[in-house]
Amino acid sequence: MTVTAPKGFRASGVTAGLKTSGNPDLALVVNDGPDHYAAAVFTSNRVEAAPVTWSRIVVGDGRVDAVVLNSGGANACTGPQGFADTHRTAELVADALGIASGDLAVCSTGLIGELLPVDKIESAVPQLVSAVTPDGGEDAARAIMTTDTVPKQAVVQRASWSVGGMAKGAGMLAPALATMLVVVTTDAVVDQSELDGVLRTATATTFDRIDSDGCQSTNDTVLLLASGASGVRPSQEDLIAAVTEVCGSLARQLIADAEGAHHEVAIEVRTAASESDALTVARAIARNNLFKCAIFGNDPNWGRIVAAVGTTDAVFEPQRLDVNVNGVQVCRGCGVGDDRSLVDLSEREVHVVVDLHAGDASATVWTNDLTHDYVHENSAYST
């Protein structure tokens, strides 16, 4: 169960022929209400794709009736024609649904710098719209996959309301955000005015804390749609908790399926002077290619970790740095600690803990190792 787990939502996924593989590449999520509230977080990349520009406008009034998503092409860096193509896609789908195109969000993912074959989308719209069902969530989740090897879905079920979600993303994972398209749905009754805060609170500690390869995309979009169909109004606290749980699950699924990754690495920075410092240090480590190669080689090369810490402006005294890898205190006081050969890195999940000894704040960022497979996938992707 996925985006269609909450009441009031239908979805579909079909093959429009945008992907050369012939796999499904066009998805639709429809909010049947009674509410049609929406909030969104978009990439902070200044080079934003046409569908991001379009969807920013659509979400501006807080109402979204449906979202159409395609894989097989990012429609980024495609100029005025690209925006016209997004607009046309929205009109085609909106007409078929009998809604206003200004209430239809559009998401695209795939190669940057190629125009979308909108004629193929046009041909597929009747099938896409006729296929929407309350069970279509998984079809939609499959249709947005690019180099993902598995669809990403999550559901949190409360007594009489729920939150569901789907995500795609396997490379260009970096805050904020990752190269991801995410749709989160809920049938909770919620005021339109509080939805944006709920989503931003949830993404701040989930999608914004994964960094697979340091590369920020042009298309990232996280949409939260609320139908109110359960008739139940949870407290804001409960809603935030449920949306955060769904976003957290999807974020971990993205890291677990990141392109070519052999390890998922949690970098926990503790005893920092501030949460901001802890994040700065964790991200510096997460983006250090030498560290990421060492993890691929099952090598607890903590020198590369402290060298990365040393490039930041966080508050710490270098000679007090401690580093623990999978439970072994390999670096103590910025010097040689316990025997590094005691560290077992054979499992997929790795935990790195860095103590700055500068305060009480902490933060965790998830990343991946840098592998032959990452290089292979990303040197061959567009050709």
Next chain:
Amino acid sequence: MTVTAPKGFRASGVTAGLKTSGNPDLALVVNDGPDHYAAAVFTSNRVEAAPVTWSRIVVGDGRVDAVVLNSGGANACTGPQGFADTHRTAELVADALGIASGDLAVCSTGLIGELLPVDKIESAVPQLVSAVTPDGGEDAARAIMTTDTVPKQAVVQRASWSVGGMAKGAGMLAPALATMLVVVTTDAVVDQSELDGVLRTATATTFDRIDSDGCQSTNDTVLLLASGASGVRPSQEDLIAAVTEVCGSLARQLIADAEGAHHEVAIEVRTAASESDALTVARAIARNNLFKCAIFGNDPNWGRIVAAVGTTDAVFEPQRLDVNVNGVQVCRGCGVGDDRSLVDLSEREVHVVVDLHAGDASATVWTNDLTHDYVHENSAYST
């Protein structure tokens, strides 16, 4: 010819047994004067190795009589014992040379977080000191190699004075500085007070503009030693030009021999509002793993270039960005330009030109592609 090309310098390189390979690993450069002026630029990494801490103090008074350099161990993150080991190394070599240890700089390179076997250095010092000759530059250049495949040397010969240099560095190449040890020598007569400015001017546009893998080391050191032995005093302008030429040659040699690289990539950012903006944009591209993988795959994936540009705060309007790869204008106005299949990336050297259309400033940063060989070397390096 190398650091011993200028008059007044002798050098040597021997095998102390610090490297398991049995290759030379201990080098010495001696300045016989009559002047013993020196300037230095060190890593800005806050986690600095013991020899960096030591050499900062030595260079503090502007006088350096000799420099001893070892490969086979960085002596970084080795605590008080590491500093004592550097001190001991300096005393052993200074005693053998009959100079004060406070006038002897020390440089180390290799794995971080391991103590140096100073007993092996002690045993090798008599041989090291007795081997110094006016022809020993190449031996010294070979003894500082780590994963370098070739020694890096450069000489600029003027009418009656010269500048020579040697460098090592093959990974962790990032400003400022790269993982590099560099010794530059000159027999020009120069005031001690102007030497620091000469070196900083030269490094700012050479070593500070190469970024192989975004990783900044704990040991980077660039030393400039002036003997005055030519008896000729060039203008400051001429001296800066010659030192910059030597540093530029060494910097390009570092990029050409970077770990696992298949391409050397010049990223030229033009029509920027400021040189700082141009550098910011060039560095963002140089650190983008997806772009670096694409170059490895001979794929002119300009979407990854504009996506990297979009992450910066430089002044530009996204819709005006132009990108040229090896002479083909693949992106025009942030949209599809000429056919990307016209780009030939089969040669080792690649030129990327980005136009921001925001002013008259420009800057070029050199980087490498991200390859299977890079991942291989850096996942297996310390084990």
